[in-house]
Amino acid sequence: MNKPKRTLRAKTITMAHGAGGKAMRDLIEDVFVGTFANPDLEQLEDQARFELAELMQSGAQLAFTTDSYVVDPVEFPGGDIGSLAVNGTVNDIAVSGAIPKYLSCGMILEEGLDVKLLRRVVASMKAAADKAGVTIVTGDTKVVPKGKGDKIFINTSGIGVIPEGVDISASNCRAGDRIIVNGLIGDHGAAILNARGDLALDVTLETDCQALNDLVQTMLKVCPDVHAIRDASRGGVATVLCEFAESSAVSIRLQEEQIPVRDTVRGVCEILGLDALYFANEGKLVAAVPADKAEAVLEAMRNHPAGKDSAIIGEVIESNYNRVLVKTHFGGERILDMLVGEQLPRIC
Amino acid sequence: MKFVDEFRDPQMARRVLERIHAVVEEIPATAQRPLQIMEVCGGHTHSIFRYGLEELLPDKIEMVHGPGCPVCVLPMGRVDDCVAIAEQPDVIFTTFGDAMRVPGSKKSLQQANSDGCDVRMVYSPMDALDIARKNPHKNVVFFGLGFETTMPSTALTLLQADREGITNFSLFCNHITIIPTIKAILDSPDMVIDGFLGPGHVSMVIGKAPYEFIASHYKRPLVIAGFEPLDILQSMLMVVEQIRDGKALVENQYKRIVPEQGNNNALKAVGEVFELREFFEWRGLGSIDHSGVRIREKYARFDAERLFAVEPAHVADPKACQCGEVLKGVLKPWECKLFGEQCNPETPIGALMVSTEGACSAYYSYGKIDVKQAV
Numbered sequence: 141m142n143k144p145k146r147t148l149r150a151k152t153i154t155m156a157h158g159a160g161g162k163a164m165r166d167l168i169e170d171v172f173v174g175t176f177a178n179p180d181l182e183q184l185e186d187q188a189r190f191e192l193a194e195l196m197q198s199g200a201q202l203a204f205t206t207d208s209y210v211v212d213p214v215e216f217p218g219g220d221i222g223s224l225a226v227n228g229t230v231n232d233i234a235v236s237g238a239i240p241k242y243l244s245c246g247m248i249l250e251e252g253l254d255v256k257l258l259r260r261v262v263a264s265m266k267a268a269a270d271k272a273g274v275t276i277v278t279g280d281t282k283v284v285p286k287g288k289g290d291k292i293f294i295n296t297s298g299i300g301v302i303p304e305g306v307d308i309s310a311s312n313c314r315a316g317d318r319i320i321v322n323g324l325i326g327d328h329g330a331a332i333l334n335a336r337g338d339l340a341l342d343v344t345l346e347t348d349c350q351a352l353n354d355l356v357q358t359m360l361k362v363c364p365d366v367h368a369i370r371d372a373s374r375g376g377v378a379t380v381l382c383e384f385a386e387s388s389a390v391s392i393r394l395q396e397e398q399i400p401v402r403d404t405v406r407g408v409c410e411i412l413g414l415d416a417l418y419f420a421n422e423g424k425l426v427a428a429v430p431a432d433k434a435e436a437v438l439e440a441m442r443n444h445p446a447g448k449d450s451a452i453i454g455e456v457i458e459s460n461y462n463r464v465l466v467k468t469h470f471g472g473e474r475i476l477d478m479l480v481g482e483q484l485p486r487i488c
Numbered sequence: 489m490k491f492v493d494e495f496r497d498p499q500m501a502r503r504v505l506e507r508i509h510a511v512v513e514e515i516p517a518t519a520q521r522p523l524q525i526m527e528v529c530g531g532h533t534h535s536i537f538r539y540g541l542e543e544l545l546p547d548k549i550e551m552v553h554g555p556g557c558p559v560c561v562l563p564m565g566r567v568d569d570c571v572a573i574a575e576q577p578d579v580i581f582t583t584f585g586d587a588m589r590v591p592g593s594k595k596s597l598q599q600a601n602s603d604g605c606d607v608r609m610v611y612s613p614m615d616a617l618d619i620a621r622k623n624p625h626k627n628v629v630f631f632g633l634g635f636e637t638t639m640p641s642t643a644l645t646l647l648q649a650d651r652e653g654i655t656n657f658s659l660f661c662n663h664i665t666i667i668p669t670i671k672a673i674l675d676s677p678d679m680v681i682d683g684f685l686g687p688g689h690v691s692m693v694i695g696k697a698p699y700e701f702i703a704s705h706y707k708r709p710l711v712i713a714g715f716e717p718l719d720i721l722q723s724m725l726m727v728v729e730q731i732r733d734g735k736a737l738v739e740n741q742y743k744r745i746v747p748e749q750g751n752n753n754a755l756k757a758v759g760e761v762f763e764l765r766e767f768f769e770w771r772g773l774g775s776i777d778h779s780g781v782r783i784r785e786k787y788a789r790f791d792a793e794r795l796f797a798v799e800p801a802h803v804a805d806p807k808a809c810q811c812g813e814v815l816k817g818v819l820k821p822w823e824c825k826l827f828g829e830q831c832n833p834e835t836p837i838g839a840l841m842v843s844t845e846g847a848c849s850a851y852y853s854y855g856k857i858d859v860k861q862a863v
Contacts, residue, residue, distance in 0.1 A: 338611060403489050410492060413534070413844075470501045470717065472540020474854040480833040481598075484585035484609070 146170055153253040158283030171255075172245070172279055175262045176269075180242075180277040188242065188277035195241070199301040203238035205229060206297040214257065214291050216335040218346030222264035224422055225294040227351045230272045231371040234353035235425055237308045237360055238300030240272065245279040245296055250289035261292060272351035274298070300353075305364060312367040313388035317456040318434035320427045322355060322441055323348070323400060323449035325377050329419025330405045333412075341411075343404045350423030355446040362440045363433040372424045375479060378417040380426045381464045382478045384456075388428075391459035394466045394476070398453045414483050417476060428456055495716030496539075504721040509546050511728045518548040524680050524817050525549055525727055528670060529687040530557030530845030531715050537854040539717040545724065552817030553840075553847030555669050556687055558634040559586050560839040560846040561770045565803040566662055567592030573629055573660060573796050574605040580623060582616035583631040584638075585609045586843050591836060593803045597631075613645035613659075620649070620657035629792045632661045637689040639663045639781070640754035643761040646783075646790050660792035661783050664768055666690055667698050668779040674706045678818050683727040684710040685720065688742045693758075695750025699738045707736040714742040761787055769802070771839035772811030809838040814847060821848040828852060 148170040156163040173181050180188045195202070209225040226243065233240040245265065249258065269276055327348040334345045352371060359366055368388070370380045377399075381392050401409075401416045409416050423446065429437045434452060441447035464476040512518060527533060533553045536542055542551055555561055567590050574581035574597065581597070588598045588609060601607035606626075610616050613630050620628035632642040642659060649657045666687060673679060686699055691712045702710050709730035713723035723741040730737060740746055761783060768780025783791040792798070805811070808826055813819040821827055821840065831837040833849050840848035 338615070406489055406492070410489075466540075468538075468540045469496055469498045470505075470539060470541070470544060471498070472542075472544050474537060474540045477853050480853075481589060484588055 145174065148255065151255055153249045153251060153255060153258065153283055155251055155283055155285065157249070158281060164281070168279075168281060171259060171262055172281070175259075175266050176245075176276045177266075178275050178277065180275065181279070188244075190242070195301055198239055199303040201238075201302040203233045203236045203300040203302050204297070205232040206295065207232060208293065208295040210290065210293050211332065212290060213335055214261065216347060217331055217344065219349040219422070220261055220264050221292055221294055222261035223268040223349050224347075225296045226265050226268035226272065226274070227349050227422060228373060229296040229298040230274055230351045230353055231373075231423070231425070233298045233300035234351070234356045235308070235369040235371050236300070236302055237306035237356060237366075237369070238302040239357070240274045240298055240300040240353050242277045243269065243274050243296050243298045245276050245294065247279070247281045248289055248293040249281065249283050250291050251283055251286040253291055258292065268351065272353055306360060308366055308369050309387070310368050310370060310383050311387040313384050313390050313392075313428040313456045314367060314430070315390060315456050315458040316431045317367055317428040318431055318452045319381070319392060319394065319454040319456065320429055320434065320438060320441065320450060320452050321372070321377060321400065322352070322425050322447040324402045324405070325372070325399065325421055325424055326401055326405045326409070326416030326419035328422045329376065330408045330416070332420070333408065339408070339411075341408065343407065345404055345408070348421055348423040350446055352423060352425050352446060355441065355444050356425070358440050358444050359427065359429075359437050362436050363429060365433070366427055366429050366437070368428040369425050372421045372426050374420050376416070376418040376420060377424070377426055378415070378464065378476050379478060381476065384426075384428060385462045385464050388456070389462055391457050391461055392454055392464045393457050394454035394464065396466050396468050398451055400449050400451050418479050418483055431455070492716070495714070495718045497718065501718055501721055504718065504725055505544055508549075508721065508725050508728060511725065511732050512546045512548050515548075515728065515732050522548045522550045523682045523728065523731065524552050525683050525685065525724065526552040526554045526681045526817060527685040527713070527720075528554040528556040528666065529685075529690070530560065530843065531688070532685055532713060532720060533557070533847055533850055534845050535715050535717060535720055537850040541717060541720060549724070549728070550817075552681055553814075553821075553850070555673070555770070555773060555815050556635065556666060556690075557840075557843050557845035558638075558664060559590055559843035561664070561772060562587070562590055562633065562662065562839075563769045563771045563803065564591065564593045564805070565769070567596065568594065568803065569798045570597055570631055570660065571595055571600045571605075573792060573798065574600050574607050576627070576796060578626050580606045580608060580619055580626045580628045581631065582608050582610045582619060582628060584611075584633060587631060587633055590842050613642050614648075617645050617649055617654065617657055620654055624656060626656060628657050630657070630659050632659045632663050635664060635666050635687070635690045636693040636758070639758050639762065640693060640751070643757040646761050646787060647757060649790060650787065655789075658790050658792040658795050659783065660798075661762070661781065663762065664770070664780045665764075665778075668776050669770065669773065670702065672773065672776050672779075673816055674702065674708070676816055678816060680817055681708065683708055683731055685723050685727065686710045686712040686738070688712060688714050688719075688745065691740070691742065691746045691750070693751050693754045695746070696738055696740055696748050703736045703738050709736050710738050712738070712740045712742050712746055714745065771805060772809065772815055774812070805839070806837050811838040811840050811848075814840055821851040824848070
């Protein structure tokens with residue numbers, strides 16, 4: 141483009157920034173197009189366009205997903221809503237075995253939002269996208285009156301390509317499969333709880349927010365026949381395992397002592413009577429891997445930066461009941477069920 | 489993790505379990521029927537299920553899950569009162585987290601919040617007082633709930649508000665006291681309980697003496713128990729040893745937390761602020777004499793019941809509910825007609841399905857009844 145680049149001079153977002161006029165152009169061209177900086181976006185068309193032939197070189201199927209992000213607070217230790225919005229959608233694509241390619245970015249901004257905060261979030265999205273190897277190619281912005289939103293809501297959709305021969309599904313778990321997680325669970329949930337400030341705990345807790353696409357490809361290299369993978373975001377590892385058990389019509393037995401949980405996260409759970417197995421993660425996957433490949437997959441995962449604390453935490457067992465069982469430290473056993481509503485701290 | 493893992497040592501647990509098995513074998517009466525041991529406290533119920541302790545105990549011990557979950561035994565009418573207060577203009581209604589979901593006859597506090605009331609979850613009554621300081625033009629009401637465990641912190645918060653001259657803070661008092669309820673269970677004609685694991689954190693406040701009548705009059709052993717799995721197993725061992733030896737004593741396993749005399753400062757604050765009610769209604773158990781407290785006249789200006797002219801509405805428990813029988817050990821949770829079908833954690837009908845500490849909810853969520861069939 142030969143025209144001089146437009147600049148957003150406003151310090152806060154006003155209704156004008158969503159009204160379709162010059163103010164909106166300033167916002168879009170300076171903050172979004174300027175930061176995401178790629179040829180697809182710079183066309184400023186109403187849609188991004190891809191060469192089908194190019195996509196077909198990497199695989200036979202498209203994976204397509206969408207997710208909305210409404211976290212409070214917007215910035216928290218180790219990340220913000222921007223990195224979350226990129227990694228979350230990248231991971232939803234990645235756990236199908238797909239190579240994520242393109243993301244969209246829909247933003248709903250609350251009137252009065254600090255433009256500096258918006259710039260930080262957008263820069264964080266760009267950094268996360270670069271790290272994950274995806275491009276943000278299309279977007280949309282709306283502004284809602286003060287009090288009708290909560291600073292920033294982001295929706296991202298994503299497209300990826302599934303390589304030939306990969307068939308990962310929650311319904312593919314088979315008796316004997318080992319259940320693997322790629323590290324310490326519950327960090328994100330505990331970090332958000334702590335960042336809200338109500339607990340006044342003197343601990344450092346950071347989100348585990350990270351992209352998992354490269355880790356998944358590493359796993360597939362060792363074992364192209366990984367049966368099931370899901371990222372354990374909302375509802376945590378427990379929810380994913382319940383979904384595996386239900387979809388595959390099997391039961392799953394976990395060994396409690398093998399489940400990796402950081403001491404500070406355990407501490408938060410102890411104080412509030414919560415369970416880290418239900419805490420949200422933003423960079424953790426749960427996989428069901430054929431038994432004979434489990435050790436090799438585990439080793440490959442541990443050698444990857446996104447999986448150095450990976451562990452085998454249980455196995456799939458034959459059963460008509462489709463339940464998740466947890467063998468406790470003492471040899472007692474309990475059933476891990478889907479969460480009803482949200483986890484609420486206990487009174488005493 | 490320090491101060492946690494020591495109390496969850498599997499080796500030690502195995503040794504204690506072996507001794508429990510050995511002692512129970514020496515009790516001849518168990519040939520006719522299993523020993524029924526009640527853990528009074530919801531916190532114990534939670535630990536027993538969380539760690540899968542029940543199936544490690546001898547078959548000749550049956551756990552009866554007692555009434556000590558304050559959220560569960562809260563009558564529907566009181567939740568309705570909470571909602572009615574929360575619906576008043578300029579009210580910020582504050583509550584402990586797990587009371588949010590307790591169903592009233594029309595809605596829970598969580599639903600009231602969705603409908604536009606300002607209902608906030610707090611971790612301590614002091615947080616509620618802080619909200620009052622920061623919102624001088626709002627009336628901040630704290631939902632005081634729980635046994636003697638939470639009573640002192642509520643009392644101290646009220647005294648603090650009094651000292652600071654805060655006028656926009658009040659307390660909706662639903663505190664209850666456990667002793668009359670244990671007595672009511674012991675007096676019930678179909679009672680079959682052989683011994684008790686006594687509440688840990690209640691005892692930290694009231695001490696050992698208030699339980700003596702259980703040993704002296706009703707000839708049942710009671711061991712004040714901590715909440716870690718090893719605490720519970722050791723307390724169980726102490727109970728069955730007493731039964732084997734034909735003793736009925738009040739013993740204290742939870743010595744690291746519970747002083748024999750209780751906590752005098754806490755009791756003083758409680759006595760200053762609260763007095764016994766003539767009776768209080770319990771969900772599942774009905775009205776029990778002297779089982780609740782209210783705010784003394786002297787502190788009437790902090791009493792939400794007086795300020796909002798709450799007329800305690802009596803809402804009967806659903807007829808088909810058998811929570812009372814389950815609480816007394818007469819029925820197992822799954823023997824209730826409603827269990828699992830109409831009554832489950834998503835749509836609780838009876839008290840014991842309401843909180844994760846409730847016996848029925850624990851059975852349902854941790855799948856105790858089908859844990860053996862599930863494999």
